[in-house]
Amino acid sequence: MRTSFLSMLALGAAAVSAAPAPSPASGMVERSSSSCTFTSAASAKAGKKSCSTIVLDNIEVPAGETLDLSKLKEGTKVIFKGETTFGYKEWKGPLIRMSGSNIEVSGEEGHVINGNGAKWWDSKGTNGGKTKPKFFYAHGLDDSTITGLNVKNTPVQAFSVQADNLVLDQITIDNSDGDDNGGHNTDAFDVGESTYITISNANIKNQDDCLAVNSGENIIFTGGTCSGGHGISIGSVGGRDDNTVKNVTISDSTVTNSDNGVRIKTIYKATGEVSDVTFSNIELSNIAKYGIVIEQDYENGSPTGTPTTGVPITGLTVEKITGTVKSSATDVYILCGDGSCSDWTWSGNTLSGGKTSSKCKNVPSGASC
């Protein structure tokens, strides 16, 4: 299915005429299209506006530069081909940036976007050491799709999503080379200030969150395979410009060899809200810390142990979370402020293998710790 879809795309790109589109008469809708193949980041940046299809052919992006596909013409198709690589420099990135509307991003069969992360990995991630470039900013990539990208070894966080109506389907991120080699904070998808985001069928091997939703509404994560990282997270919520997470459904996924299964964390003494979040049908295995963890006590990236009430968690559904955690781990941990967790539905959760927490606080009726 995936293969034939991608090869059809590839054929389509090759078949499109390379002739420039005639300029449309005033008031006419431009109907013809041009396909452009770029072999350098500079030519892609300079020429992108006149192309309806952009093929990025084995591009070596120079150190300290962004593969800049921002402000694309509406309806542009972007296709990665061959190996995309990035030179080494300590900087914040991003390595790739795309924006525009009705953009379709995909990759040809056999392509790889290689972040060359090992050059930056030092076990410190964003907490120090080398300054590491973020990988892909999908900021203002609206009413668009990113399909079938094959990503390897990001220096630090992979996809930063700030968009409205974006589908990210069948994305593979394999950062497993970083497991014993200093990969850290390699979040797969960080979603903030976004609406109508669907992340489906992702296949992730990394060393931090598979998904982290910091703010946004109407978000779906489904069919994901997450391994090696910190699990699937809402949060940390609080302390940013936008501190509302609403209507998020995470379903039909697996989390293995990770610190946590599913979690929600909110910031100590911050304000905001987390409402209408559903975790459904998620199978866990070999979880090192917590199977299900919901806590309202984070400060500077760590739990304080003291929950506060400023970011209430309401309308939460946790159902069919199954599988096992390690014997040294805890099956379920819930640490809520007084009255700041309510209207929870909890059913069909059969996690086992770990310890029972004695530290849960203010567990709302319906849930069990």
Ligand SMILES: *[C@@H]1O[C@H](CO)[C@@H](O)[C@H](O)[C@H]1NC(C)=O
């Ligand atoms: C929740 O989000 C889903 C997915 O985007 C959307 O289809 C649905 O309409 C939203 N529900 C509400 C009540 O906004």
